[in-house]
Amino acid sequence: MKQSKRRHGRDRSPSPPSSKKHHHIHGKSPQRQIHDLGKHRPAFISYLESPNLPPKIKLICEIVASTPPLSVAKVLDDNGIRVTREDVEQVLKLSYGYPAAAVKFFRWAGHQLNDRHSPYAWNLVVDLLGKNSLFDAMWDAIKSMKEEGILSLATFASVFSSYVLGNRVDEAFMTFEVMDQYGVPRDIVALNSLLSAICREGKTEKADEFLRIAKDKIRLDADSFAILLEGWENEGNVAGAKRTFGEMVEEIGWDPRNVPAYDLFLCTLIKAPSGFHEALKFLNTMKERRCSPGMKFFGVALEDCVRKSDARGASLLWEAMTVRSDFRPDTQMYNMMISLHSHLANFDIARRYLDEMVYDGVFPDSKSYNTLFQYLVKSRKLDELSSVFTEMVKNEFLPTQANCTAAISLYLDSGDPYMAIKVWKFMVDNYQSELEETGNFLVLGLRDCNRVQEAVKYAEDMIERKIKLSSFTLSKLKQNLAKAGKGPVYDELFRKWKLR
Structure with missing residues (x-):
């Protein structure tokens, strides 16, 4: 078969195999071609980013990375290194940043292996050269692979990728046009x-x-x-x-x-300005033809509804999802519906989605509860909030510290110190830090609710737990205790505070 020779730019274009035998990678040497890369050379993972390498592999990688290409073989010989086919593959994978030295190592290893490199190692060489834009050497490697009968689609997939990454898409097209001449079906x-x-x-x-x-x-x-x-x-x-x-x-x-x-x-x-409604139209068309998208679209579309506070659109999507028997909404999707309806203060609907999750074989997580909890606090829904808090604790889902603090503030402001204390007890049992602000707020809140005795109790508890009680909080308690004629109680509290 006559060899076709085309040139595009500085490197040869894809061409049919030559009748001349190639046992090595010929053409312009990689070390000379490497100067053509300039600042567009991509970054590669090296052995330095690969911990726990076997000592032998690490040593070879160090030699390849730090030795001038012409000296690689001698340094390897001087170290008395012996390699297997698997060793060669592992070293090549970590030597993309040193193409000239990597090729020298490959040739040196070939002598030990009687020129019986694995097809994967050859593919790595092709990829390594291509990703460094060393296309002449890459094609010489491909011709050698052809003569060895080890070319595959994987080889050409690498070539396609290298040309495209090098912004040479036309050469990728030409590679596809000639690949059957290399024995790989087009x-x-x-x-x-x-x-x-x-x-x-x-x-x-x-x-x-x-x-x-x-x-x-x-x-x-x-x-x-x-x-x-x-x-x-x-x-x-x-x-x-x-x-x-x-x-x-x-x-x-x-x-x-x-x-x-x-x-x-x-x-x-759905990414277009009016894309949601157009997507719904196509969704209906698909449904008429008994076709449907997958979970990805429903997830993306639900996110769009949440972002736009579009409860109607979300309901239409949910109905389209749940009529299918081959898949059900997952926890993330349920959480989006809970978030949407909580934001819109549709708490009965949000609670219904939370309760229905288990019937779909999925289970709520901390986000499911905390989202609902957050909006219940914001809307000052005390009864519903208390119910959700109790259920969360029972099911071992922790309210976030921010949610706990907001709940304590709401309960104290609404005249329910019992629930404020209950949430605080949960906090000190489950969180070890950043409790100072909330603890002081609780003590002052109990004082304002005329629960001075309880305020003192939790102030002492804070001191024992090494949660900092502020001097401002202490001075406020002093005022109340002095008015009630309980100076000694304050003195004892102050003594403990000074010794903290």
């Missing part, structure tokens, strides 16, 4: 791999353009459209998503199994 799986590499990097428009050409030769599948739809969603391109969705329906029709594509499409729609 089929729908390969096409989807190419599309995925392009869309991941925010170049969905390019992928869409290529898809229009490729579909004349390769029949698209649901994954092809889902990949594009994910790209449009990530880029927030509603027009692109609508176009791709329409083409998908035309090409492959409606399919209840195509949940990811429906999910991605509706998630994109």
